[in-house]
Amino acid sequence: MPTFSFSIGLVLRNGQQLLEFRRQLPDQSVQFEDPISGRLYNWKISKVFSDINNGKLVVFRGHEVDAAKPSSVTGHDLPKLFPSLDSLPQRFQDEIERKLDYIRCLQKAGVTRGQRRLIKPVVVKVADRRKEKVPSDSTVISWWKAYEQSGMQASALVTANYQKRRRSTIHPRVKSLIFDVLKREYFTRDRHPLTRSHLLINRALERASVIEGEVIGPCKVSLATVNRVKNDVGPYYIDVARYGPAYARNKWRYSISGVTTTRVLERLEIDHTLLDVVVICDQSGLPLGRPTITVVIDAYSGYVLSFFISFWGTGVGPTLNALKIAVTPKDQYREANPTLSHDWLGYGLPELLVVDNGLEFHSRQFKLAAWQLNTDIQYCAVRQPWLKPSVERVLGHMGLYLPASGRVHKPQSNYLPPDPRQTACITLSQLSLGLLKCFVDVIPFEASTRTLTEPYELFREGFERMPPPLLPSSLSDIDLVGALNKSLTVGNEGIVMNHLRYNSRELQGIRRQVKHSFKTQVKFHPENLGFVYVQDPITGHWLQVESCNPEYTQRLSIVQHQAIRNHLKDGLRTRNAIETLIRGKSELIDYWDGFLSGKRGKKNIEAAKKFGSLTSAQSLLSKSPSASLANRVTELITEGDIDVAINDVPSFSSFILD
Numbered sequence: 260m261p262t263f264s265f266s267i268g269l270v271l272r273n274g275q276q277l278l279e280f281r282r283q284l285p286d287q288s289v290q291f292e293d294p295i296s297g298r299l300y301n302w303k304i305s306k307v308f309s310d311i312n313n314g315k316l317v318v319f320r321g322h323e324v325d326a327a328k329p330s331s332v333t334g335h336d337l338p339k340l341f342p343s344l345d346s347l348p349q350r351f352q353d354e355i356e357r358k359l360d361y362i363r364c365l366q367k368a369g370v371t372r373g374q375r376r377l378i379k380p381v382v383v384k385v386a387d388r389r390k391e392k393v394p395s396d397s398t399v400i401s402w403w404k405a406y407e408q409s410g411m412q413a414s415a416l417v418t419a420n421y422q423k424r425r426r427s428t429i430h431p432r433v434k435s436l437i438f439d440v441l442k443r444e445y446f447t448r449d450r451h452p453l454t455r456s457h458l459l460i461n462r463a464l465e466r467a468s469v470i471e472g473e474v475i476g477p478c479k480v481s482l483a484t485v486n487r488v489k490n491d492v493g494p495y496y497i498d499v500a501r502y503g504p505a506y507a508r509n510k511w512r513y514s515i516s517g518v519t520t521t522r523v524l525e526r527l528e529i530d531h532t533l534l535d536v537v538v539i540c541d542q543s544g545l546p547l548g549r550p551t552i553t554v555v556i557d558a559y560s561g562y563v564l565s566f567f568i569s570f571w572g573t574g575v576g577p578t579l580n581a582l583k584i585a586v587t588p589k590d591q592y593r594e595a596n597p598t599l600s601h602d603w604l605g606y607g608l609p610e611l612l613v614v615d616n617g618l619e620f621h622s623r624q625f626k627l628a629a630w631q632l633n634t635d636i637q638y639c640a641v642r643q644p645w646l647k648p649s650v651e652r653v654l655g656h657m658g659l660y661l662p663a664s665g666r667v668h669k670p671q672s673n674y675l676p677p678d679p680r681q682t683a684c685i686t687l688s689q690l691s692l693g694l695l696k697c698f699v700d701v702i703p704f705e706a707s708t709r710t711l712t713e714p715y716e717l718f719r720e721g722f723e724r725m726p727p728p729l730l731p732s733s734l735s736d737i738d739l740v741g742a743l744n745k746s747l748t749v750g751n752e753g754i755v756m757n758h759l760r761y762n763s764r765e766l767q768g769i770r771r772q773v774k775h776s777f778k779t780q781v782k783f784h785p786e787n788l789g790f791v792y793v794q795d796p797i798t799g800h801w802l803q804v805e806s807c808n809p810e811y812t813q814r815l816s817i818v819q820h821q822a823i824r825n826h827l828k829d830g831l832r833t834r835n836a837i838e839t840l841i842r843g844k845s846e847l848i849d850y851w852d853g854f855l856s857g858k859r860g861k862k863n864i865e866a867a868k869k870f871g872s873l874t875s876a877q878s879l880l881s882k883s884p885s886a887s888l889a890n891r892v893t894e895l896i897t898e899g900d901i902d903v904a905i906n907d908v909p910s911f912s913s914f915i916l917d
Contacts, residue, residue, distance in 0.1 A: 263311075263318045265280060265283055265289050265304065265307075266280065267280060268280070268320065269318070269320070270318075270319040270320040271291065271307075271311070271316045271317065271318060271319060272316070272317045272318075272319040273315070273316055273724045274521075274522060274721065274724030274725060275522050275724065275725045275726060276293060276723075276724045276725055276726060277293070277294060277295075277319060277726075278291035278292065278293060278300065278316075279291060279292050279293075279294050281299070284301065287303060287304050287305075288301050288302060288303055288304065289301075289302060289303075289304055289307060293726075295726050295727055296726070296727050344413060344414065347417065347421070351417055351418070351421055354416070354417070354418065355413050355416045355417060357389070358402045358406075358416045359406075359413065359416065360385060360389070361382060361385050361394070361399050361402065361403075362399075362402060362403050362406055364381055364384070364385050365378060365381050365382075365399070365403065368381050372400055372403055372404060372407075375396050375400070378396050378399065378400065379396055382394065382396065382399055402416060429480075429484065429488075433464065433480070434488060436460070436463055436464065436467060437460050437480065437484075437485060437488045438488060440456055440459050440460045440463055441456055441460075441485070441488065441489055444456045444459055445489065445501075446492070446497065446500035446501065447500065447501070448501065448502075448503070450501050450502075453482070453485065453486065453489065454482065456485065457480075457482050457485045460480060460485060461478070461479045461480065464478055464479065464480065465478050465479075495507055495511050498510055498511070505641070505642045508642070508643060509642065509643075512643070512645060518558050518647075518648065518649070520558050520559040521559070522559060522721055522724075522725055523557055523559050523560060523562075523605070523718055523721035523722050523725060524557065524559075524605075524607055524608075524609050524610065524722075524725070524728060525558070525559060525609070525610050525611065526557075526558040526559065526609070526610070526611045526613055527555055527556065527557060527558065527564065527585065527609040527611065527612055527613065528555070528556050528558050528613045528614075528647040528649050528650035529553065529554070529555050529556075529578065529581065529582070529612060529613070529614050529620075529650065530553075530554060530614070530615065530647065530650045530651065530654060531551055531552065531553050531554075531573040531577065531578075531617070532551070532552060532554075532654045533549050533550075533551055534549055534550055534551070534552055534568075534661065534690075535549070535658055535661060535666060535667045536549065536661045536662060536664075536665050536666050536667065536679070536683075536685065536690070537549055537665040537667065537679040537680055537683040538550060538665065538683060538685055538686060538687045538690050539665075539683050539684065539685065539686055539687075540686070540687070541686045541687060541688050546665075546680040546683050547570065547687065548570065549667065550568050550569060550570055550687065550690070551568070551569060551570065551571070551572055551573060551577065552566055552567070552568050552654075552657075552694070553566065553567045553568075553569075553573075553577040553578055553580075553581040554566045554581070554650055554653060554654060554657075555581050555582060555584075555585040555650075556649045556650045556653055557605065557649075557718060558613065558647075558649045559717070559718075559721060560714045560717040560718035560721060561649050561652070561653070561707075561714040561717075562604070562605060562703055562714040562715065562717070562718035563653060563698040563699075563702060563703070564584075564585040564605045565581050565582070565583075565584035565585035565589075566581060566584075566694060566695075566698060567580045567581035567584065568687070568690065568691055568694070569786075570818065571785065573617055573619060574619050575619045575622050575624045575625055575741055576741055576743075576784075576785065576786070578619055578620070578625060579624070579625070579628055579737055579740070579741035580741070582612075582628065582632075582737070583734055583737055585605070585606075585609075586606060586607060586608055586609070586632065586730070586731060587606055587730070587734070588606045588730075589603040589604075589605070589606065590602070590603075592695065596692060596695065596696075598692075598696060599695070599696060599699050599700060600699075600700050601699055601700055601703075601715070602699075603695075603698075603699050604715075604718055604719060604722060605718060605722065606728060606730065607728020607729055607730060608632050608633060608634060608728065608729045608730070608731065609632075609634050610634060610635065611634065611635050611636075611637055612629060612634055612635070612636050612637070613637045613639065613646070613647045614636065614637070614638060614639070614647075615638070615639050615644070615647070616638055616639070616641055620636070620638065621638075624740050624741055627740045628737050628740050628741065631731075631736045631737060631740065632731065632737075633729075653702065656702070657694070657697065657702075660693075660694075660697045660701065662685050662690075662693070664682050664683060664684045664685055665679045665680075665682050665683030665684065665685055666679060666682075667679050702714070703715035703718075738784070739782060739792055739801060741784075742782035742783055742784050742792060743782060743783055743784070743785060744780055744781070744782050745780070745781050745782075745783070746778055746779070746780060746781070747778065747779070747781045748776055748777070748778050749766065749769075749770055749773075749776065749777055749778075749779055749793065750770075750775075750776040751767075751770075751776075753766055753767070753804065753807070754766075754781055754791060754793060754804065756781065756783065756791065757788070757817065757820060757821075758824070759788060759806060759807075759808065759812060759820075760806070760807040760808070761790070761791050761793075761804045761805065761806055761807065762804065762807055763802075763804050763805060765802055765804075766793060766802060766804050769793075769795055769797075769802065772797065773796055773797065777796060779793060779794050779795075779796050780793075780794040781793055781794070782794075782801070785816060785817040785818070786816045786817075787814060787815070787816065788806065788812045788815045788816065788817060788820060789805065789806050789809060789812045789813045789814065789815065790803050790804060790805050790806060791803075791804055792804075
């Protein structure tokens with residue numbers, strides 16, 4: 260047997276973790292060190308020895324001496340065993356007991372198979388005792404030989420007539436005709452009843468006997484005979500022919516060993532579902548509808564690593580957001596939510612992602628993200644959800660913990676379910692916090708009825724045994740891959756998208772190197788319109804460009820932006836702003852037409868400069884020229900202006916020029 264000693268050079272393997280022996284302590288303890296993380300473990304020698312013998316720890320390298328392996332023994336092939344001797348009919352059990360009686364007596368007499376002369380007297384004595392006919396020596400020797408060559412298996416003494424099938428009395432041509440009619444009528448998607456096939460078979464038999472002029476059997480067969488011929492095909496293949504392969508796989512599915520995983524983060528399962536509850540808005544209190552949740556689960560332990568709730572449906576965005584949460588540490592969720600009683604464990608890059616055949620999983624963005632994370636993708640067969648049982652079980656079990664208010668009820672006969680939009684009172688933030696507590700404090704502590712293990716403890720122990728998980732140095736590549744793509748024009752205003760402007764000095768520098776205005780690819784996140792990614796058409800690299808109105812676009816989603824614009828449009832429609840604008844345009848056109856119509860006299864530009872108002876402020880505040888002229892004409896014809904005083908004659912003085 261292999262041996263080892265607690266000395267330098269001993270390396271133990273704990274799952275995927277290697278532990279090197281460092282020193283032996285005075286209190287009958289030994290110290291091991293993880294060579295990757297440097298973590299030290301102090302264990303009692305008795306505990307280490309017990310774990311090695313129980314298989315929890317494996318001697319990976321050390322002073323070992325292997326015992327000699329036993330040589331292989333080549334023997335005869337064992338016969339096909341029966342399920343149980345107890346399942347044999349009584350007459351075959353009596354036959355085994357009879358043959359063994361002869362063999363045991365020969366063995367007790369010390370006779371071998373080759374001593375035919377000594378076998379005869381023993382066989383006669385046994386036959387006289389059993390009061391039966393004496394079997395021949397060759398017959399007893401053949402029993403004995405079969406018994407020894409089978410490894411002393413009593414089932415080798417059963418006669419070959421056991422389970423012999425009775426010969427069919429139906430003529431082969433009749434059976435062939437029955438099967439042809441069944442193949443044409445019964446084994447089809449039309450799913451005709453067997454009685455229809457039975458009627459057509461009897462009609463075909465009558466025609467065949469008359470046309471061929473020979474008797475090939477009875478002109479009619481019973482329904483039971485047709486049913487026996489039909490059952491020769493097998494129920495699984497009958498369902499394949501009548502209902503299709505998808506239905507047959509679902510009906511006859513089976514599980515042998517289940518999902519084969521040996522460690523945590525080896526296999527992650529991802530799936531979406533529509534929650535059976537209607538939530539309301541946190542600000543307005545209006546019902547928003549049923550959100551979609553994306554869940555990522557570790558298949559080894561059944562522990563939920565991340566989830567993402569949104570109203571975007573099942574797309575690339577929710578999938579990549581849930582995947583980002585799964586690979587990053589999640590201590591901030593415990594700090595931000597003091598109601599959680601346990602830590603949300605798990606982080607690191609997975610080895611395999613198991614998904615179904617949704618369009619988002621076959622998209623180029625999802626494959627690029629998997630390449631960035633250095634992980635593989637496995638697609639389940641179509642309509643076989645049991646190939647990812649962990650996530651399907653959690654998604655089905657999660658509905659038990661949803662709130663009763665706003666729940667969507669399954670339609671039933673003679674039952675009018677309540678309207679979930681009328682009973683909804685749970686906001687989206689409350690639903691998110693409730694599901695977080697469900698995935699952290701409730702579901703991980705539900706012990707499996709089959710294995711009696713908790714997902715929390717199973718994941719914690721497996722996570723401690725594995726080497727330090729790999730972490731991505733940056734998630735910006737995943738953000739860039741998961742962003743939506745558009746082809747937009749870059750101009751002096753930058754990028755204008757959804758009536759929002761994005762511009763920067765770096766973008767204008769690229770514009771000066773390329774063209775005055777050009778089209779390029781622009782990526783944006785629908786949940787955050789605060790920035791966009793613009794592709795440089797020369798190098799193909801991406802530039803992050805901030806919004807020109809950050810106070811409005813920060814953490815603004817495209818759904819909120821559209822809702823705000825729709826609200827403002829409704830306000831304009833309520834105030835009849837469009838009609839007011841159209842009426843003002845019409846009045847302006849009539850105003851200009853009034854100036855341009857009629858006779859236009861010659862204009863004295865110099866006089867206009869001297870006496871006219873040359874600014875809009877004076878023109879808008881003063882009276883119009885026509886009004887001033889009318890006022891002057893009215894003042895000239897007054898009597899006060901015409902009367903002149905006679906005595907008001909000025910005096911003049913004279914002077915002489917030399």
